[in-house]
Amino acid sequence: MKEIRNRGYESGFPSCEPQGDSALLVRMGDQIDPGVNRQVHALFHELNNKPLDGYMESIPGYCTLLVKYDPLKNGYAEIKKWVKKTLSRSNKFSPGKPKVIEVPVFYGGEQGPDLEDVAKLHHLSVEDVIRLHSRETYTVYFIGFLPGFPYLGPLDPELETPRLETPRRVVKAGSVGIAGKQTGIYPLDSPGGWRIIGWTPMKLFDPAWEPPAIFSAGDAVKFVPRREEKFLP
Secondary structure (H helix, E strand, O other): OHHHHHHHHHOOOOEEEEOOOOEEEEEOOOOOOHHHHHHHHHHHHHHHHOOOOOEEEEEEOOOEEEEEEOOOOOOHHHHHHHHHHHHHOHHHOOOOOOOEEEEEEEEOHHHOOOHHHHHHHOOOOHHHHHHHHHHOEEEEEEEOOOOOOEEEEOOOHHHOEOOOOOOEEEEOOOEEEEEEOEEEEOOOOEEEOOEEEEEOOOOOEOOOOOOOEOOOOOOEEEEEEOOOHHHOO
16 A cells, blocks of 8 residues: 555655636546555545535545535635645545445346356356456445446456447346456446446435435445345346
8 A cells, every 4th residue: 555655656646636616636646556546535535524614525536536615615725725735644544444235146147148258258167257256345446427336346357358349228227247457337227338247136326315326435345146036137
């Protein structure tokens, strides 16, 4: 963790830059890295725990944090000063212990149409793909693309697989996919190009819930293989 942080500082990170007249973007790095992402989550929690007047919300990314504020209460200069002061204490805070969420998954078959192709591509058995995918505890890097869609990682290097060349017009809600170095779950029916290896009956998003999504940035996710036919749609 220390090595990652020092390397980032030497490369000009963290940095702050304006985003319009009511937001500031904090860059902690320039690549997907679990250590850098933890720094993003730590800053996110610290800003929320000790907010400045005018602060509205923060939105985590892989290696960035978008800080939104009310310019009628505090301007960019004051918000930047507050964020930088918080960053100067970065070695004293952490994102805390993550919430662990178990997700039941039915792998393969109609629920995971790309599972066999992924296995063949990596010269693995289907059982090996399931084992490698379900043995990890993933971090929710951030929520994006669709409401409640969790970008999870890091994926085992043996399973790193490019997206489909031609995206599907419809990927059903609950589909578990992999793309590059990440895995994720579609919370709603949507077009998509991720390799679908399974499906979960867990509902991820409902606008009537508070909060509306099950996952939040920084949560930990564990996939649990299931076989009970009664859970299948």
